[in-house]
Amino acid sequence: MEWIIISSSIVLFFVVLIYVYTSRYRRRKFLLKNIQDASDYLISLVEQRYLVQPCSRCHEFSMQLLEISPNARSVYYRCVYCDKKMHAPAGAPGTDIVLEIFHDIHEMTKQYYSIPNSPPIEPNLVFKTPPAPLPYEQTSRKPIPEAIRSEVWRRDGGCCVNCGSKENLQFDHIIPISQGGATSVQNLQVLCLRCNREKGAKI
Numbered sequence: 001m002e003w004i005i006i007s008s009s010i011v012l013f014f015v016v017l018i019y020v021y022t023s024r025y026r027r028r029k030f031l032l033k034n035i036q037d038a039s040d041y042l043i044s045l046v047e048q049r050y051l052v053q054p055c056s057r058c059h060e061f062s063m064q065l066l067e068i069s070p071n072a073r074s075v076y077y078r079c080v081y082c083d084k085k086m087h088a089p090a091g092a093p094g095t096d097i098v099l100e101i102f103h104d105i106h107e108m109t110k111q112y113y114s115i116p117n118s119p120p121i122e123p124n125l126v127f128k129t130p131p132a133p134l135p136y137e138q139t140s141r142k143p144i145p146e147a148i149r150s151e152v153w154r155r156d157g158g159c160c161v162n163c164g165s166k167e168n169l170q171f172d173h174i175i176p177i178s179q180g181g182a183t184s185v186q187n188l189q190v191l192c193l194r195c196n197r198e199k200g201a202k203i
């Protein structure tokens, strides 16, 4: 009689153990998937709604999102390559959702770590900035001062003002220097290579 009680309690013990482990496993997997999906969405919103710029030190485009300001009007980020910290203001409305998702990710990460024996995870919050033109990619021979470059870049939202492209961008003098145009914020605009060539052909 006694051996039946002992063996059945051993079986019961293992059943409970297996149940605990599989439910932890499933919960972890569920949270990981949600954290990943939320991170992907967050990154795409940051790329669209903030005027993020390439690294001002090494000119790389890959940035790690660090923090969102309490009113969601700016983001703090770090260059993946040289660690320089930067921040960018919002360039489009509807950034409250960005803050909400950011908090959701933190909350889900906390829940994940509250499950015993959870291996460490690192949410992937790396995004890409639009590539700003380098000095040798400018259309004028004289370099444009950094302050003017970044103000024009910011005002034009980091894309071609004519077609919205984010590739092969250049700073263009609206009135060419040869026709007396100044190197000023008012007389500069961001154009893609193609639109700039079309404009050049017309003049």
Ligand SMILES: [Zn+2]
Pocket: 055, 056, 057, 058, 059, 060, 079, 080, 081, 082, 083, 084
């Ligand atoms: Zn850098």
Ligand SMILES: [Zn+2]
Pocket: 160, 161, 162, 163, 164, 165, 191, 192, 193, 194, 195, 196
């Ligand atoms: Zn264009």
